[in-house]
Amino acid sequence: MPIKDYFKILGVAEGADEAAIKKSFRNLAKKYHPDANPNNKEAEEKFKEISEAYEVLTNKEKRSKYEQLKDAQSRGFDFSQYAGKGQGARNAGGQDFSEMFGDIFSGRGGSKAGGFEDLFDMFFDQGPKRGFSQTEYAQEGKGAKGEDVNVRIEIPFALAMEGGETIVKVPRAIDCDRCRGTGAEPGAQVSQCEACHGAGTMQFSQGGFVVNKTCPRCGGKGSTITDYCHQCHGSGESQEIRKIRIHIPEGVKEGEKIRIKNEGNMRSWNKERGDLYVVFKVEKSDTFERRGDDIYFSAQVNMATAILGGHMQVPTPEGNIEIKVPAGIQSGTSIKMTAHGAKNIKTGKKGNFYVKVEVETPKAESEEEKELVRKLAKVKKWEI
Numbered sequence: 339m340p341i342k343d344y345f346k347i348l349g350v351a352e353g354a355d356e357a358a359i360k361k362s363f364r365n366l367a368k369k370y371h372p373d374a375n376p377n378n379k380e381a382e383e384k385f386k387e388i389s390e391a392y393e394v395l396t397n398k399e400k401r402s403k404y405e406q407l408k409d410a411q412s413r414g415f416d417f418s419q420y421a422g423k424g425q426g427a428r429n430a431g432g433q434d435f436s437e438m439f440g441d442i443f444s445g446r447g448g449s450k451a452g453g454f455e456d457l458f459d460m461f462f463d464q465g466p467k468r469g470f471s472q473t474e475y476a477q478e479g480k481g482a483k484g485e486d487v488n489v490r491i492e493i494p495f496a497l498a499m500e501g502g503e504t505i506v507k508v509p510r511a512i513d514c515d516r517c518r519g520t521g522a523e524p525g526a527q528v529s530q531c532e533a534c535h536g537a538g539t540m541q542f543s544q545g546g547f548v549v550n551k552t553c554p555r556c557g558g559k560g561s562t563i564t565d566y567c568h569q570c571h572g573s574g575e576s577q578e579i580r581k582i583r584i585h586i587p588e589g590v591k592e593g594e595k596i597r598i599k600n601e602g603n604m605r606s607w608n609k610e611r612g613d614l615y616v617v618f619k620v621e622k623s624d625t626f627e628r629r630g631d632d633i634y635f636s637a638q639v640n641m642a643t644a645i646l647g648g649h650m651q652v653p654t655p656e657g658n659i660e661i662k663v664p665a666g667i668q669s670g671t672s673i674k675m676t677a678h679g680a681k682n683i684k685t686g687k688k689g690n691f692y693v694k695v696e697v698e699t700p701k702a703e704s705e706e707e708k709e710l711v712r713k714l715a716k717v718k719k720w721e722i
């Protein structure tokens with residue numbers, strides 16, 4: 339992916355000042371303007387090229403970045419591995435790139451304002467991140483890692499709290515067995531793609547570069563066929579269901595996911611399996627309520643215990659435990675039990691367990707009971 343020489347395109351010396359660039363551009367623009375050259379494809383291309391060169395070289399920021407790239411190229415840096423891969427290349431190779439150029443670019447790779455990301459976007463303006471599907475990326479990078487697979491599973495509240503094991507059914511993309519992943523019906527004529535002559539990629543001019551992109555006609559296969567596979571209708575893809583035993587981390591909560599390496603998709607052009615992501619959905623509990631890593635439980639306390647204090651048994655996800663009820667507790671008060679909540683799968687720390695006390699008001703059924711309450715009211719000077 340050699341960088342275009344904008345100075346040469348405008349017919350000016352390297353390092354030319356803005357006045358010289360403007361002057362040269364005006365002359366060339368007059369010569370190649372579409373109005374002056376109706377139906378002339380070559381002139382049209384030339385006009386686009388000089389406009390682009392002019393736009394970059396007369397913009398201080400763009401020019402500075404362009405010159406940095408050009409300088410990098412003259413020192414032997416090969417940009418070709420970054421061409422035509424868009425987002426994927428940035429994730430996979432972007433880091434090395436930015437590390438190498440950390441001294442040139444003010445921002446580190448991926449950072450905003452002046453960083454690698456900006457620079458990349460600028461010169462890959464109509465970049466491959468638009469209009470290229472995930473499958474095309476995969477086909478383009480033959481030998482790359484397979485696609486990741488996501489599955490969702492729903493587990494009971496108690497299992498999420500304790501952790502454990504379960505088996506998940508994972509639908510994985512594999513090569514169609516009828517056509518062995520080619521998409522061609524056995525016996526069909528396979529001919530070289532006319533557009534890319536079998537290369538699977540084509541060169542496109544983009545921003546300041548000539549980049550290789552997946553051939554739009556054959557989708558990167560390099561060949562076209564007369565009859566598509568009757569089983570997969572040309573996709574070359576089939577599906578298998580794998581049963582995979584997974585470990586459920588203790589304390590996993592709704593929406594959290596775990597990664598299981600190398601259990602994702604693998605097609606014939608992949609060297610390595612993608613990863614499997616298992617996303618958990620946790621059933622609600624009738625007994626407990628989880629908020630973050632804290633667990634809430636509502637307990638009924640009789641009036642005598644509320645007034646005099648005492649002990650009570652409460653269920654927790656770890657089993658029953660006895661808690662102390664302080665004398666004179668008010669209805670609605672919560673008793674906190676530190677670190678008896680749910681375990682956070684990232685930090686390994688446990689949340690708290692809260693017992694929300696609800697004091698039961700008894701009904702006075704007999705005359706004796708009523709008399710006792712009246713006595714208490716008299717001592718307490720309650721108005722009734």
Ligand SMILES: [Zn+2]
Pocket residue numbers: 514515516517518519520521522567568569570571572573574575
């Ligand atoms: Zn097939």
Ligand SMILES: [Zn+2]
Pocket residue numbers: 531532533534535536537538539553554555556557558559560561
């Ligand atoms: Zn092609």
